[in-house]
Amino acid sequence: MKPDIASDTPVAGPFGSRLRSRMLHKLVDLGPALLLFVAVGVIWEWSVRFFSVPQFLLPAPSVIVERMIRMQDMLLQNLQSTMTAAILGYLLGTGVAISLAILFLYSRTAERALFPWAITIKTIPILAIAPLLTIWLGFGMAPKIAIAALICFFPTLVNTVRGLRSVDRQSMEFLQVVGASPAQTFLHARLFAALPYTFAAAKISASAAVIGAIVAEFTGANVGIGTLIVSAGYQMDATMLFAAIITSSLATIALFYSIVLLERLCLFWPEARMDI
């Protein structure tokens, strides 16, 4: 009475020839997007030249790329400042959010006391609080890190709280029947149950953190993509604006995909991988 598994059981692991065919599929999936991207670039370049659009209004892609290459040292230096603040703020905001979520799990009192504050933080307009933080924390990294952290904090908190509580009732009953301690329940069940939820928020937060750092630089900073954007705006230097936007976007995409990679490493079981 050997069970027949041929029909309903996907057996092979994620490695080997399946990986290669998956990468090929990915490339095919990306094909239309890449084609459209190139097409837009070509049309943009051609239109700007054909209609003689002035450069302060809309620079051609070739002009932007040329400027980015010429000023790469300056761009990278500013980018480094922005991304350092964004990543530190991201780690801080996410770390505090996860710690609070775990605290809320074991103390309803803490949740009742602190959750209204979390909502208050969420409702504060970041653009309004940025100058205040500059006054308090100066023109350095601190206000940028703080804004990035504030922006990451709420979604990760809410999602992690929900994820930690998402273990189904019967699984919790099983743990109770075998007499699992709270620590064992956390390590064997809640932690893994929370991971998909936390990562869903952490992916959104990655780009939000960069935006937070840039916004903080608008109101007070000596260096960073945000300061570049502000000064280029005053000088009506559209080419520089585009160069700054593209530089920070590329860095944000890189950050986002680092989180996706980490997610793939952490969510190793098949059920979780289905929705990645």
Next chain:
Amino acid sequence: MNASIASATKTGTQAGNLSDAQTGAAAIRIRDVSMNFGTGAARVQALQNIGLDVGRNEFVSIVGRSGCGKSTLLRIISGLIPNESGEIRVMGHEIDAYQRHRRFGFVFQDASLFPWKTAAQNIALPLAILGQGNRAARAARVEALLRLVQLDGFGNHYPAQLSGGMRQRVSIARALAYEPEILLMDEPFGALDEFTRREMHDQLIGIWRNKPMTVVFVTHSLSEALYLSDRIVVMAPRPGRVRAVVDVVHPRASDRAVRQSPEYLAQLNELEALLDEA
């Protein structure tokens, strides 16, 4: 922490002997157990004055339509829901005292395996939680259990990679891992298709014959109860109460001829009538 499984079992047997001396043969003794949910106008009496004895190594099924409190009763026996009134003795002990030495085996309707653990890791989990055996002893035990539920070679599969029937067999192996004296099963095959269900019945009988234990099996299927058990408890809803207790004429008769016999069919009819009245 590293006490071997064998020694853990021995302690259990001693506890069993002790209770034997105290209370005779009943594995589970339920007297006047009542249970209410909610308060005020929303108060619902889930169980009313339940009385029931389950003998050592007896296979007892509880049948009844939904809302008759059969799952609630199972959860009270296992201590998942605290008992409000009446008395329950398990192997002669209060539930709390019993659970200090032994654990119930519990099989849920959804296999309720952890999707982030492989079949083998799921089966090993209660052993790890209870601190039974070292790593090697646990691995050997898991192998033996996988063979017992005929899943050898599937230890490294995640639940999502197994069929519904296979998942439920892993769940049974997990419940048997720590060698419980009492196995509580809450509609364990309710989510399976008819054919898988029948296979599972024969496997469960095989497991029980191989090593008899006390089983309380909740189901809403009369034929399932009749096929598996020594006795069937018919419960009636609103309020949940014991309607009748029926001794099965031919317990675990896997012989097809017996299943067509007049006594068997008469008993099926009798049970159906009891359920209709209820």
